[in-house]
Each structure stands twice: as C-alpha cells, then as structure tokens.
Amino acid sequence: MTAFRYPTILQKTIKELTSEESYREVCHTHYYEHPMPSSDKLAEAVNLFREIIFPGYFGDSPVRSESINYYVGVNTERLFEVLNTQILAGLCFACDANDEEALINNKKNAYDLAVKFIAQLPEIRRLLITDVDVAFVGDPAAKSKGEVIFCYPAIRAISNYRMAHALLSIGVPIIPRIISEMAHSETGIDIHPQAQIDESFTIDHGTGVVIGATSIIGKNVKLFQGVTLGAKSFPLDDDGNPIKGIARHPIVEDNVVIYAQATILGRITIGKGSVVGGNVWVTNTIKPDSKIVQFKPRDLLYSEGGGI
The missing domain is CATH 2.160.10.10 (Hexapeptide repeat proteins)
Structure with missing residues (x-):
C-alpha cells in the first residue's frame, strides 16, 4: 500500500498560508482558558431573551398563569448562564496577553455584567411592548399584536437591538455587535447597538x-x-x-x-x-x-x- 503524499501544490499552499506575513492581519491569538464568542450560544441567548420578553410566543413549552413563574425562572436562569460565559468571551477577546490575574478579573466582571443585564429585562420588555403597540396601530394589515410579534421582521430586529443596546450600555464588548448583526443577516435591517x-x-x-x-x-x-x-x-x-x-x-x-x-x-x-x-x-x-x-x-x- 502506497503511503499518501501531499501533492506539491498542497505543500506550497500550506507553506504560504502558515507564513506569519500571510496570517498576521487576520489571525486572533487564542490564549489558554480564554473562551471565544460563539454564534450558536448567542443565538440561544437571543431565543431565550425572546421567550422571556414574549412568554408563550416562542419556545416549546406552553405557558399558563400557574406555570409562568417556573417558565420565566428557568429561562432567565439559563439566559444568565449563557450570557455569563459569552460576556466573559467578549472580555477575553480584547485581551492581548495570557494574563492569569486579568482572566480572574474578567470572570468576576462577566458575572457582574450578566447580573446587570438581567436586571434590565423588565424595562426592555416595557420598551418592546410600546414598539409592538405602535406597529400594530400603524399597520392596517395587522390582524393582531400576536401577528406583529410572530411575523414582523421589524420586531425581530428591534428586539435584537434592544438586547444588544442594553449590553453595550453596561460595557460589554463585541457581543452586542454580534447580536445586532445576527438580526441584520436575518431581516436586512441594520441597527447599530450604540x-x-x-x-x-x-x-x-x-x-x-x-x-x-x-x-x-x-x-x-x-x-x-x-x-x-x-x-x-x-x-x-x-x-x-x-x-x-x-x-x-x-x-x-x-x-x-x-x-x-x-x-x-x-x-x-x-x-x-x-x-x-x-x-x-x-x-x-x-x-x-x-x-x-x-x-x-x-x-x-x-x-x-x-x-x-
């Protein structure tokens, strides 16, 4: 059996791609124990955020008056866990050295920032209710507010914006921009979180x-x-x-x-x-x-x- 050999062109290409001159401007140095932002985890966070803000409209669990405390509680706790990790990833993304003390401080800061964000959820819901109300009143084609919440790309984009803006306002780096660009890709609406x-x-x-x-x-x-x-x-x-x-x-x-x-x-x-x-x-x-x-x-x- 003949051993596999890289064709010459593969060897040449790999050599060019791994030269420092080639990757210097586009390579992010990933330090040990520093998490990276995850689009999948942030998509989960956005979905949890929507389930909490608009209970009963999103997610798989039915919502009733006797179960809403449990429903919102479980989702809020999970949202906190996901954001805690992703905020840490955002803080670490800006690190320019593998500093153990800085990592410990970032973990504490991430926890505190996640708590601050969760505390803003009632006000964010109030704002989004006003956005839903004005969209419903202003569109003769809208049959119900539920239709606006479920179907309107504006509400999806504005929801992401209000979440991202709240995170940016408390000092979270890069994560807000990822969240806003997720809505941009999905709806064609580009709202900067700032x-x-x-x-x-x-x-x-x-x-x-x-x-x-x-x-x-x-x-x-x-x-x-x-x-x-x-x-x-x-x-x-x-x-x-x-x-x-x-x-x-x-x-x-x-x-x-x-x-x-x-x-x-x-x-x-x-x-x-x-x-x-x-x-x-x-x-x-x-x-x-x-x-x-x-x-x-x-x-x-x-x-x-x-x-x-």
Whole structure:
C-alpha cells in the first residue's frame, strides 16, 4: 500500500498560508482558558431573551398563569448562564496577553455584567411592548399584536437591538455587535447597538434600513424600508486616518415619519413632527413640523413627433 503524499501544490499552499506575513492581519491569538464568542450560544441567548420578553410566543413549552413563574425562572436562569460565559468571551477577546490575574478579573466582571443585564429585562420588555403597540396601530394589515410579534421582521430586529443596546450600555464588548448583526443577516435591517432609540419605534417592511452608531431617535418614530440614517465622509487626522468616536449620524426627534428610500446624512436634526418623503436626500437640519418631498418639475411639453 502506497503511503499518501501531499501533492506539491498542497505543500506550497500550506507553506504560504502558515507564513506569519500571510496570517498576521487576520489571525486572533487564542490564549489558554480564554473562551471565544460563539454564534450558536448567542443565538440561544437571543431565543431565550425572546421567550422571556414574549412568554408563550416562542419556545416549546406552553405557558399558563400557574406555570409562568417556573417558565420565566428557568429561562432567565439559563439566559444568565449563557450570557455569563459569552460576556466573559467578549472580555477575553480584547485581551492581548495570557494574563492569569486579568482572566480572574474578567470572570468576576462577566458575572457582574450578566447580573446587570438581567436586571434590565423588565424595562426592555416595557420598551418592546410600546414598539409592538405602535406597529400594530400603524399597520392596517395587522390582524393582531400576536401577528406583529410572530411575523414582523421589524420586531425581530428591534428586539435584537434592544438586547444588544442594553449590553453595550453596561460595557460589554463585541457581543452586542454580534447580536445586532445576527438580526441584520436575518431581516436586512441594520441597527447599530450604540444608536439611541426611544420607545414606540417601528419600521414598516424594514428591508434595507440602516441606522448608524451615533444616531439618536426620539419617541414614536416610524421608518419605512430602505431608509438610511448615515454619515457623510469622515474627517481625517494628520496621518490621513478617519477620526473615530465623533457624533456623525442624524438626530430624529419625536413623532417623525420617514418614508421609503430616504437618505438622511450627517449630524443634522429632523425636527419633531416632521415628515420626510420617499427617495429624498437630506443633509441639512429640518425645522419641526416640516414636510420634505421630492422636487416636482413642471409638466413637460411634448411635440407631436414625440420629442421634447
């Protein structure tokens, strides 16, 4: 029996891929006992979060008044366990050395952060109830709030956002971004977890919506599909690198409606009560109670031959 030999091309490829010059920029050093973030475990955490926030809608166990304490208790305890491990993974992901003392501190911090997140669940539920209510009231096609909770991609994306934002607000690294990008992949709605979004928020249809990191959105705001709350080109430092950490996305005040495919760019303010029409490009602040629509040219005159 002839022993297997790597073909020359395999040997050459492996040598190139394992050269430090090749992998230096894309390799994450994994230190001993440092857990890595897990997409599967975070998917479990998101599903548990939904079961707790909307009991009876998700999961396999039926919910009745006499069993809800047990149902919510078991799921909350499991969510705490999963998040404790994943928050630790997020903290360790930022470590640049195999430091035993730092690992011990990260374990303590992860536990404390998981506790802080669990304490926010009642407020997150309150916010999501307002999001469900406004989506139901604002959509004549919705037959029930249950349909909104089960079926609407906006509620799925906003749920992930509210979970991710709560984690980010207490100082959890990288895990919030993974959770928000899970919803982005699933729904086509891209909400950065750093964005600040008040209650009664909804997105009609949803696909293609982008909400940048430093966006601030007030109460009772409604977006339609394809809306972008984005930034203009970044200012550069003396070395030509983009300056990060500056407020560069729009502020949308209370009771604003922004229709499909509108693009709002830069640190501008859309005043409360305003309506922004579809397919418009807005780069300047809009006063309260304004109505912005596309420019409508006067009717064109055509000759009998069909020319203008």
